[in-house]
Amino acid sequence: MQNDILIKKLLLTHDPDGRRLDSETMLLAVGNIMFHASSIIVASNLYSASFQKNDITEIETLGCSEPVGFVITKIGKILCKCYGEGDINSRITSVFDLIGEYSWDAKVVLVLAAFAVRYGEFWQLMQLYRGNTLAALISSIKLLPCNLKPLKLQIKALSLLVKIMMDVAMYIIKFENLPLQHVELGNDVLIVTKSQIYEAAYWITRSCLACFSQVTDFTTKKHEQVYSDSTIIAAWELSSLAYRLSNICSNLRRQVDQCHQEIEKNLYEKLLNLAREEHIDNQKILTLFFSSKNYLPLKDCSTEVKVGVSELKNNIVLLLISKPQLLNPVEIFLLFQQTRDHPLNERLRESYKIVWIPLPSSDTWTEAEESSFNFLSDSLPWHAVRKPMLLTTAVVKYIREQWNYKDEPIMVALDSKGKITNYNALDMIKIWGAKAYPFSSSKEKELWQDQNLTMQLLLGDINPLLAYWVEQGKNICLYGSENLVWIQQFNDKITELKRAGLQMETIYVGNRQIGEHVKQIIARSGEINLSDPLSFSSVQFFWLRLESMRRSKLRLGKTPSSDYVLAELSALLDMDDGEEGWTVIGRGGSTDVIRLQGMQQVMEFLRENIVNLRFSCAPRNFQLDPDFVVGSCTHSYFVPSRENERLSQGTVICQECKRPMKKFVVYQP
Incomplete structure (x- = not known):
């Protein structure tokens, strides 16, 4: 009492x-x-x-x-x-x-x-x-x-x-x-x-x-x-x-x-019910999602300013969910480049927000996970949950069960009303960056709908110089190998062909399994005469984007047998160097992209197109003609003067050896 x-x-x-x-x-x-x-x-x-x-x-x-x-x-x-x-x-x-x-x-x-x-x-x-x-x-x-x-x-x-x-x-x-x-x-x-x-x-x-x-x-x-x-x-x-x-x-x-x-x-x-309902904005769902008594549950990582969910009102919200270690550094840099550095982001910057939600591998946080989160959350250019340890068990369960999170990074897109429009927009952002706005599944389908295999697709904006070459419609040759002898021979022959009139930019991209050997080759680019070497990180960006393209296609239900772009991407990703290297040749937004394997295929194709690379008549997967004549050819073809005027700007292909013919002028008294 x-x-x-x-x-x-x-x-x-x-x-x-x-x-x-x-x-x-x-x-x-x-x-x-x-x-x-x-x-x-x-x-x-x-x-x-x-x-x-x-x-x-x-x-x-x-x-x-x-x-x-x-x-x-x-x-x-x-x-x-x-x-x-x-x-x-x-x-x-x-x-x-x-x-x-x-x-x-x-x-x-x-x-x-x-x-x-x-x-x-x-x-x-x-x-x-x-x-x-x-x-x-x-x-x-x-x-x-x-x-x-x-x-x-x-x-x-x-x-x-x-x-x-x-x-x-x-x-x-x-x-x-x-x-x-x-x-x-x-x-x-x-x-x-x-x-x-x-x-x-x-x-x-x-x-x-x-x-x-x-x-x-x-x-x-x-x-x-x-x-x-x-x-x-x-x-x-x-x-x-x-x-x-x-x-x-x-x-x-x-x-x-x-x-x-x-x-x-x-x-x-309540989370299940809210996901089925229509809302006037995203505040109800986000408030419930970060529903502790933490009055400012988020922070702007770049400024260290604590913010509430009201900061996200009327924005498209991308919830980046991962382990506390997030992604490897290269993937973080690629995501940063695609969401911050692109000029289009200047216009869209206030239209969408990325919020990082780290989840531990088990039910409890380890010291290593806390340390990793504290370090990364002070370094990222996005928003993050300030105290992810306070996320309720129900929210974590909802993410794992309803969003199918399996410890691999995903990025769930919510529109300005809090409705889920994409259960994983991560790959489409890696591929297209801000061009993927508003990051919905329908936008992903739309981007792929009329997308053919082009150099513009393969290279994207991973490097400003490459983007400029693509925009200018230059001929571009991507090549890869870990064989230093092959690389040196390839560059020597390309140099010879350029002296003979070949107009083409060559770029070394290593291979999918980017190891220390590829890194050393790029570092020694001056010694081995790589014509236009990319930085190691740009090479990594290139392969990460290709992997994202394949995943994106597969997620949309495509198969290599029914989708030509997916088939070519898969072939490129699964390319085995062996003793020989490989090349992919194309121009800007042209759909005539040719994949070649080995030195002989590459050189013969380039010799045929030395004056003006024209891919419209060439097969995309170039194979040597079985009747190809080895050695020098003595076949000649006389063109009348009237016809010669018409052909003077083009290239005549020999019907015997299938190679470009040299031009001579014969005067008759």
Whole structure:
């Protein structure tokens, strides 16, 4: 009955005004202090590994009228009064009056922080005084005990109580982070859980008051008191509080787990229903998707500015879902180039947003995954979930089951009304970049509908110089091999043909399995006379785009037997160098693209087309004519003067050897 009256008094002080505190990070900071403080005691193993973190970032606040540190100091002043001085409950009420505007999780964490400061200061002096002159002087002024062994029982009880208080606080934070504002929870379970949280907040504050008093008592005990029964009595008092809080913790854990399960179930059902409904904008679905109490769940990675889902209103949203490692660096750079560097993006920049949602491989985050996320989220040019660890289980389950996420990166496109228009727009963006806007499945089909195999398709915008050559309609020859002898011979012969009038740009692209050998060949481009070498990253871009093209075609239900472009892409991707290299020759947007294998095919084809590459009469997969004449040919063909005028601008192919014929002028008297 008395407890009920006390709880009601605390509820009268509770008047939240919307201010927010990052309670979880604050509790981790408190845990760090406790862990380090207890490192010289045998009870250090009482501390959970979850508190043993060294990477605590800035503790966020919102709407606080005064610095949180100032509030913690005020709480400390109330707690530091002698334990028997005045009525305990009156002092507890004073503490809750001071923090009435905060949520329940923030209240308990602020109280714990006030005690942690005092507790940490005490142990810091105890650890330093033997080897630090300043610490020794302060210890002597404060009359700190030199020998802690007689206080071992009391310190162990204190450490246990602190650990249990933090465990209870964690469950309060877990409850407060539930998206209760978006998903309904049964009244019965909600009422019971809240009443237990009120009780837990009271006993955490009362326990902190006792702990504060006993730490202060360490500095005032006389020698004879240290060895008296007072130490045992003090340890018993702390153990009693620990026992009571342990029972509260067990009950609260059951209640919070029950709430969590019910919320997750309801949230999953609500996500399913929202996906089937029509909306006026994307805010409802996105708010539910990032439905924790995190008031600014996203951040602009390039500026480090925290943003809410309202930032995405009226935009097409691309949700990039991957492991915390995201993609390999080359794929990231390609995606960056296709979404940021293209001139078209200047016009579309405010029309769509990319949001990175990293998901761990298992149910829990590893340190390596957290480290990878923290590094990449500070480096990317897009938006990202600020605290992906807070994503609800229902959202993760929805992504895996409804969007078929299997740990391979996907990019789900939502239109401005929140409707899913493409379950994976990643490949089409790699292929076409901003030209794929608005990134829907129908747009992907439209882009492929009239798309033939051209140099423009193969090269895209992976390199500004290549884009210029394609635009100018230049003849382009892509070639690949890992055979240095073949590459050298190929370049030597191309140089000879260029002297003879061949107008063609040649580009080395290695092969699909880009290894260290290809990298070395590109690095030695000057030595081996590569005519127009690409950078290693551009070569990687080239093959990544080809792979994306094949996946995109296959996803649309195409097969190599029914789709010529897919067949050629597959043949190119599966090309085996062997001892011979290969080439692909074409011009700009022309559909006459020829794939050749081996030196003989390449050279004979180029000799035939040395004056003016005309592909319209040539087969796309060039094969030598079985009647091809080897060696020199003596066949001649006389053209009358009138016909000679008509053919003077073209090339005459010999009917015997199938090669271009040399022109001579014969004068008849």
